[in-house]
Amino acid sequence: MSVARPARSLLRTCVASARTAQTVGCQHQQQHQHQFHTSAPRPSKRRSRFRNVKAEDLGLLNSPEKLAKYRQDKFADYTKEELEALKSKYTPEQIEAIKAGEEAIDPNDLIFQGRLRDDPYRPQYIEDYTVLDPRYDVKPELDGTPFEPQWLNPSDWADKYGSKLTDLTDKKTSEQLTRSMVRALRRVKESNGAELIDLTEEELVDLEKDPELLKKYLVEEDAEAKSDDDSAILTKEQVMKLDKAIDEEWKKELSKISEGPDSGEGEPSNLELIEDGPAGTIRLHTAEAVELGKVPGVEGLYKSAADPEDEGQDDDGRYQEIKRLTGMSLRDIQSIYRKVLVQRWVTNQTRLGKVRSTSIVAIAGNGNGRLGLGIAKSTEAGLAAETAQLLAIRNMKPIRRYENRTIYGNAKAKVSGTVVELFARPPGFGLRCPHRIFEMCRASGIHDIAARMPRSKNPMNSVKAAYDALMNQVDPEEIAIGRGKKMVDVRKVYYGGNVY
Structure with a gap:
C-alpha cells in the first residue's frame, strides 16, 4: 500500500x-x-527490571560534618609555621598574591566539582625543573663543535678532574667575594659615601648580579683617571675615611658568609660537575657516538650501579627500561595487576625445520581506570609472558568510566569475526561476562557490566575487541558539545557529585 x-x-x-x-x-x-512508519509503537510505560536503590543505602548523601572533615583533611588552612616558612621564601607582595589566589578558589567547589587524582600517572604540580621527565620534556637540541675524544688513563683523568674542581672553586669564591664587596659599597654609599663613590645604584645592582662586569668598570676607571681634572681627586683624609668604612662593612659581609646559610655558595653545583658526563653539555662538542660500541681497553671497567630506590629488588635491571618510559617507581610497577589471558603455540616452517614459538596476550591495569594490552612472541614461554606484561604496563591508557564503576551506555566492537557487546548496568549488578572480559574489567576498575559475544568466540580476537570497545566509548558530554547543548547528569546534580 x-x-x-x-x-x-x-x-x-x-x-x-x-x-x-x-x-x-x-x-x-x-x-x-x-x-506513517513501520516501527513498532512505543509502549506507554515500561517497568524496570531492577529494584530501586536509595541514595542513603549507597552513601551518596554527604552530611555537613563529613564535608567539613574532608575539607580539613584535603584543603586545610595555613598554620603559623607554614606562614613563617612562606615569609622566609617569598616577598610580601608575593605572599599577598598567594593569599588572594587562595581566597578566590572556594574549597567546596573543589570538593564537589573536582577530583583528587591518586594514580601513579598524576602530574607533579611542585616541580623544580632540574630533571627532565621523559613523559613531558624533550631534551633540547643545541649546536656544538665536535672534536675528537681523549681516552685518558685513571691517573690523568683524576688530575684533570682535580684541576677542574680547583678552577671552579676559585671562580665561585672570587664571585662570592665580589658580591660581598659590592654590597658593602652600596651600604657605604647610602650612609656617607654618596659623593665619594661615583658608581650609580643601577651599576652596583648589575655588579652584584654579574661579577664579571667588574673588569669593565676597572678598565673604564683607569681610562677616565687620565682625563679627570684636579677637582675629581680625593684628599688623603677622604680616602682613609672611605677605606675604613668599606673595611668595616666588608668584615660584616664576610662574617655573614662564613656563618650564614650561604656558606656553601662557593662550592661547584651539580650541573657544573656533570658537564663532562653522559648528560652534560660537553657531549655537544665531541665526536664520540654511544652507538659505535664499547671502547677498547675500557669494556667491563665501568658497570651501571643498581638503583638504590629499588632496595635490591632489581639487580639484573629488567625493570629499568620500563621505569624510564613510564616514570614510575619499582614499587608502583610491581603493584600493577597483570594477567596472561591468551597463550597459544605457533610454528614457523623454515629450511632448518619447524621452529616452535609461544604467543602471549597479557593485560595490565591499576584498578583505577587504566588498562593496557601487550602481545609478545618468543621461543621461551616465560620470556614471552614477561615481555607481554611489560608491554601491557607501557601501553596502559585511561578508560572512560561512569561513576568509577561502569561504562557510558553500550559499547560494541568487531575484530575479524568476533563481535563484543558491552552494556552498562546499575550499582550492585556485578560482572556478568566471559572470563577474559571479566579479568579486563577487574584490572581497569569496572564493577557493573554485562557482555555478550553473539558470533565467534576466538580468544585473541575477543580480547582485542573488548579492549577496543572499552577504549572507544561514546562520551555524552562530547555529543552535547557538538550539538550545542548542555548535558546534565541527574545523579551528580541531585546527589552532590559524590555518587561513588
Missing part, C-alpha cells in the same frame, strides 16, 4: 469532520489511522 493514500484519506476525513463540527469523530478516526 502506498504511503500517500492513508495521508490523503486522513486529510480528507479531518477536513470533512471540521466542516460538520464533528470533532470527536475526527479524533476517533485519527486514533485508528495507520502509522
